[in-house]
Amino acid sequence: MIISIDKSKSNGVIDALGAASSRSGASIRVIDWNDGSLSVNVLGQIEPDALSHPAITAVHQASKPYRLASKEHREKTVVRVGDVEIGAGNPVIMAGPCVVSDLDQLVNAAEAVKAAGAIILRGGAFKPRTSPYSFQGLGEEGLQMLAGARAATGLPVVTEVMEPEQVEITAEYADMLQIGARNMANFPLLRKVGKTRKPVLLKRGFSATIDEWLMSAEYILSEGNSQVVLCERGIRTFDNSLRFNLDLNAIPFLKELTHLPVVVDPSHGTGKRSLVGPMALAGIAAGADGLIVESEPNPDSAKCDASQTIEPAELAAITRKAMAISALLNVEELLPI
Amino acid sequence: MIISIDKSKSNGVIDALGAASSRSGASIRVIDWNDGSLSVNVLGQIEPDALSHPAITAVHQASKPYRLASKEHREKTVVRVGDVEIGAGNPVIMAGPCVVSDLDQLVNAAEAVKAAGAIILRGGAFKPRTSPYSFQGLGEEGLQMLAGARAATGLPVVTEVMEPEQVEITAEYADMLQIGARNMANFPLLRKVGKTRKPVLLKRGFSATIDEWLMSAEYILSEGNSQVVLCERGIRTFDNSLRFNLDLNAIPFLKELTHLPVVVDPSHGTGKRSLVGPMALAGIAAGADGLIVESEPNPDSAKCDASQTIEPAELAAITRKAMAISALLNVEELLPI
């Protein structure tokens, strides 16, 4: 780590950094640049809180702030959800309705997305809604319906958990716990799911940097739960012509930084039904380990997110093409030059 | 409300909107534009979930999605914290250390900021930190220290609450509950503080729109707690030369939309000690009802946020100038032309 310091305000800071470094077994070396600035090179780790002294003008991390999530810690993680492996090779398709509201409809939807190639069922029992006047989900009754749909189809189930108190009950019914975008920095919730041994689908906050996202994964990993899948679901930019901007750059970039599997949510990532297919395939071409898609029969009458929910027939076409693109990426030599 | 519809996909949507409108006592009128689009004018309220049909290309809200937070509902709210009134006229200065770590130091800091003009004490007992390896606050022990500092100085206390389970214990000790930026859309937490009768300081999420912020206030108000103060604390933009960008446009804009008081946090809003003073005064000039500032003696050795913490002497200068600017704004005719 290299710490840049304004020499005119540096009184005491070198000593403080030296003390903090020696507490964690690191050593420091100071360079005077003769232009009013100093650098302190730290060999080893230093407490993050030591770095906010106002004489410090910049901190350049030679190594990343996360440890357990980094590729240096581990080369590759395969996450198991029921019998399904995420990160093992073939893209994993997760699909289902936005929200769970009726058992028959849910079983019907689960059978339809299974026939279309999905191998994990998604569906919301607890729903975070911007308006207090919108439908907020059925809660435990919804969880029971999800378990019913699993029994009927054999598909393992992923569903969102919104607060620490819901973790236990949700873990009883679900095979994978989803942390939604709005809760990516809900640290008590991250710690709580980190204490379970359920796999976690960690969605990216819509204005979270890559480093912040991996630090949230670090919260879960540091509690002992190694089964984390990252899910890119669209960021917020200046351009509001779509609800969100699916950030596919994150996929290959994460593959360089972390051993955790990465999947893509083109439904929330665009908010627009006609873009789900092209962006799903683009996500696979960028290297994603899977997709999570809102799909159910009669999407026009979906209880929420109708504008981004696709028909199972379209999901089937996406699945076929996604498998073909994924296979093609792994072929070394397709054609002679 | 005006709903725009793609005529080619409109099969069934008009009927569905009609049904949803009549359920809530509204009526609709349809216009055919002869260019492939229809408009549906809705007189009255309609369920938000009815608006996500994919044939709907745009929804133009004649009225705002929030009700209790809007200026149409109420002209002006004054929030009482202990004996202090926020929104009653004079700017209210809240100040104190980032985090509470020692009772003597805290009492010392509280006395110093009181002498500098602060009338509410701030300080963190539960701290949301990006890294799981950073200091996370003392929890209830910190709350006890805050109560001790109140006893010593008479200043009412505001402190952050991070999860629903902490609300009860925090409300026992604190005079005002702070919802931090990362929790602005933590809906279970909003509902929980809405169920108390403690005043709430609701910080803006750093990528929340004005409407989303007011919808979060609506969650609290709709539970029966009318004592909400909004706090602008910096948004995230493309420009990372500062940690955040304090968005002062929000101040006069909120004054047109809501009856709730609005304060400014120039410490987190800039992340840089030398900018705290100018941006604090700019916030008052823009019409803010108060300031919340990180300040303590010996800020260089602050346990966190040292780079944005100011000395009490600087806080005193800010207080004096803030009072003068506020007085000046209310003078109708300062000089003849």
Add this chain to the structure above:
Amino acid sequence: MIISIDKSKSNGVIDALGAASSRSGASIRVIDWNDGSLSVNVLGQIEPDALSHPAITAVHQASKPYRLASKEHREKTVVRVGDVEIGAGNPVIMAGPCVVSDLDQLVNAAEAVKAAGAIILRGGAFKPRTSPYSFQGLGEEGLQMLAGARAATGLPVVTEVMEPEQVEITAEYADMLQIGARNMANFPLLRKVGKTRKPVLLKRGFSATIDEWLMSAEYILSEGNSQVVLCERGIRTFDNSLRFNLDLNAIPFLKELTHLPVVVDPSHGTGKRSLVGPMALAGIAAGADGLIVESEPNPDSAKCDASQTIEPAELAAITRKAMAISALLNVEELLPI
């Protein structure tokens, strides 16, 4: 078009809108919502300048502000650059060095990218640089080298033009004129290239909305030049871990809005060599009509943009896989369900 009006300030505005509408042959209809707001429905076009009256609280465009660029004007445009057709089916690969600095090196690079599957040569003679102290390109001497490389390889040439005065000389040498991201809203330059009959590669400004981008295309089209190709090259977001964020959502979205071909620049779009391949393939999977890539032998010693320039061998692999993905997208039924 639907115009929302604040009734309390509406004095005169209805008359003004009526007058403006009748000047352009449109008619208006007024709705009173009984909630303090009025709506004016405009059937037909109205002058844009009539819409900035302060009583107007919102304007909802039933139709888009661009005309010639819209899909309603035309279903599909194929742009010809020399013998190459962009938008006709197969993805078009454009490649070459960032900047032109030496004829032998350029011919060498052109031969290498041609062997790797490129069918248009790119290279900069006029270079926009953030710093006045960076290398600014060779100007006309660079254009002559590009013409030399075309003579040697048969590849048509695309190169950037930075100001109206350079258009004539550049059009003498080049087969396609590039408008760079920083000049997307340089309206005099757009008009000038619109007056030529050379095809134009119009890069997206890095903070331009989709509508603004199409309005810039409209400037070129309205001067009579119909040969415009849009190029997504990365937008600026809050996340600066990469230089830019390639916005692939724009590809399928533009396909719904405009008849113009769309290509992707994964080199500038990410700024990072290791991401060029995955994002190039993702762009093709999203539906792009082609790629423009910085590539040359010995990219480590490239005179600029070395960190995003790839070797011709990697370009060859990208080309093969891009062709395969493109073919696959057009297959209706790949596998039985």
Add this chain to the structure above:
Amino acid sequence: MIISIDKSKSNGVIDALGAASSRSGASIRVIDWNDGSLSVNVLGQIEPDALSHPAITAVHQASKPYRLASKEHREKTVVRVGDVEIGAGNPVIMAGPCVVSDLDQLVNAAEAVKAAGAIILRGGAFKPRTSPYSFQGLGEEGLQMLAGARAATGLPVVTEVMEPEQVEITAEYADMLQIGARNMANFPLLRKVGKTRKPVLLKRGFSATIDEWLMSAEYILSEGNSQVVLCERGIRTFDNSLRFNLDLNAIPFLKELTHLPVVVDPSHGTGKRSLVGPMALAGIAAGADGLIVESEPNPDSAKCDASQTIEPAELAAITRKAMAISALLNVEELLPI
């Protein structure tokens, strides 16, 4: 400057940096961190183009990329426009209509804003418009009207210049040349105004970082024109509830980085008439050297930007309060503690 290097790809890069450094008289020192990374410390300047080698993972600038614009080069610049000094102490008010369309109206507006305290007249002759179908300004005829209004009122005149070819004719009529936000990175235009000896008002691009803005100033300064005033006019963020977000953080931040005066445009910066006053005063409180405001009699009928144009009576109130706030900022001790 500290350059971080990925050791596994570092082949040749140390030698290349050494060669580039010695070409510019700098020296280097290499540190091996024993974690797979190297650092190269450069004492002195190095060519920017040497820094894009792909083995370079980060560049930490000890000093800023601009020189002439930096505070190290010069402590303070006062810019003279006619008899007016910008940056000398009192805030300078510039005001006038958005666009010039009629001599009598312009003289009338100029007299009104002069009576309201403005000491420089603004008005557009060449207008950059997003739509090719909007009114584009009168060109030279507009410049003649501005000269007429100056003759009638004695106010010096600032007006925008959009392309290099317009610089000469505009400099004949105007006292100060404005570079608009869309042209902040139009480098040929910056060079051209840098070759004149007219003062320049350099608006910030709406997605330009502070460093990029100062680099654009550097283009002008490096041509020998030292008379540059920076103008903050709103940036683009995720929040589109206003047209732009006036970024007042830039004011005190620039005061630390540069000797150039800084003014604020609350009209374009918010796009909303009712916010112009509060944000103008906030700008002065943040330390701005002046304001540029769209104002004319009967703003509702302004030919463009009516929604952000204020009446001269409101401008007069802003001027009075701005003067009072500015005076107050300079008072050391307002009240005893």
